[in-house]
Amino acid sequence: MTERTFGFGIIGCGVIAPFHARAVGELPNARLVAVADVVPEPAAKRGAEFGVDYTADVDALLARPDVDVVSICVPSGSHAEVGVRAAAAGKHVIVEKPIDVTLEAADRLIAACRDHGVGLTVISQHRFGPAVQKLRGLIDGGRLGRLVLGDAIIKWYRSQEYYDSGDWRGTWSLDGGGALMNQGVHYTDLLQWMMGPVERVFARTATAIHERIEVEDIAVAVLQFAGGAVGVLQASTAVYPGLPERLEVTGTGGTVVIEAGKMRHCELKDEKGETSAYGAKLGTDQPAAEENGGASDPAAIGHAGHRTQIADFLDAIETGRPPAITGEDARRPLEVILAVYRSAREGREVSLPLAAAVS
Incomplete structure (x- = not known):
């Protein structure tokens, strides 16, 4: 059987986005398809850097049929808002730490992913060291x-x-x-x-x-x-x-x-x-x-932990098991x-x- 390849989109093109892009690029069953940022300049910069489509329209990225998984790399207080939109579009959701900045927002995101039948993990890559x-x-x-x-x-x-x-x-x-x-x-x-x-x-x-x-x-x-x-x-x-x-x-x-x-x-x-x-x-x-x-220097941290966690998430999607780090797990440190x-x-x-x- 041929292994499924997951198409990835990244929303938010700041300092942390390259960690996700490089991690995805090193996985055999994943490929980066597009990036988005409401500010056009960073979207264009990351698109050129990684040789993928870019847009300032988040909904346009979420509408793409070749995007299966979305990495949410926007400011922390917008994690749940963007993640809920991604879940409603049928995309599996990876959220940078923290899950959000309030318990209400975290609970909304967890519920949205559950209700739409999509996977959710929140980056805590140090657990895999x-x-x-x-x-x-x-x-x-x-x-x-x-x-x-x-x-x-x-x-x-x-x-x-x-x-x-x-x-x-x-x-x-x-x-x-x-x-x-x-x-x-x-x-x-x-x-x-x-x-x-x-x-x-x-x-x-x-x-x-x-x-x-x-x-x-x-x-x-x-x-x-x-x-x-x-x-x-x-x-x-x-x-x-x-x-x-x-x-x-x-x-x-x-x-x-x-x-x-x-x-x-x-x-x-x-x-x-x-x-x-x-x-x-x-x-x-x-x-x-x-x-x-x-x-x-926040940009000096390696992406190996991201790669391991994203690989675990994709395996969880394929096998139907919970990921190593769930939304509920990420709620606890918050x-x-x-x-x-x-x-x-x-x-x-x-x-x-x-x-x-x-x-």
């Missing part, structure tokens, strides 16, 4: 024991020029938030995927170094997980020049630290046994993790982030789940 997969396996296999502490630290840097580069950047309506919603959503997702549901949040946010933005460039939250563990979620775009992001998970059986997508520490009791009474503090001569360009914002705004601890009205 080898180190993250190994950590997930250690947890699932019980080697980390009972989880007690989990931290995600994203200390990145974005210049004032970054925020000034688009009218939507740094706005509540279209960016949905600042360092945590935009840059920190991936590691928020990883943290809750490893540690389990977040039950309570207490947070503080600040706009420390940037001007002309409505949102935070620093967010710090203490989390209580449903399983009894605690942790810290920290995100910033104010840390010059940008440091490697970290995910740290500790259980009664050991500790794993992932830095910039690489396994920095993996210390397991079932391999090394108990320490002395005063522990065994690790030295500082550990090999440095490979630097992730995303800490200081809810945590919104709880952080509410806690910081109201100066109190916030419990989850949230009512949609707090978005």
Whole structure:
């Protein structure tokens, strides 16, 4: 049997669109057909870059019979609006992170894809990295024991020029938030995927170094997980020049630290046994993790994770199974982030789940 080839359209031709285009171009059962952007110039630029049709008319792209799957790469606050239109046109939907910036919008998109019988996935490509997969396996296999502490630290840097580069950047309506919603959503997702549901949040946010933005460039939250563990979620775009992001998970059986997508520490009791009474503090001569360009340059992140996730999505469509990351999966980190914002705004601890009205 000949494998089906899926035609792709990309809506939104900004910084993230090339990641989708390159990922699609490397899959044997996918081809990029057309791109669209309501601003003609970026549409023309990406069309020429990838040798495909381009248009400023989103509905024209959605009407094309040779487009089976649409990647939504518009500003975050428009994800659901465009995704719902794509679903109504019978297209399978891939949405860049986050799923949207409110729970109401996320729920509308999830419902639209379900009602129109099309697939939905939201990009969280870091889940597919080898180190993250190994950590997930250690947890699932019980080697980390009972989880007690989990931290995600994203200390990145974005210049004032970054925020000034688009009218939507740094706005509540279209960016949905600042360092945590935009840059920190991936590691928020990883943290809750490893540690389990977040039950309570207490947070503080600040706009420390940037001007002309409505949102935070620093967010710090203490989390209580449903399983009894605690942790810290920290995100910033104010840390010059940008440091490697970290995910740290500790259980009664050991500790794993992932830095910039690489396994920095993996210390397991079932391999090394108990320490002395005063522990065994690790030295500082550990090999440095490979630097992730995303800490200081969003265009420097590779597209391999996108390729793996899109390949999984196409296989899910073909076989009728759910994709590895569903709309419901993507809703969870959004809810945590919104709880952080509410806690910081109201100066109190916030419990989850949230009512949609707090978005």
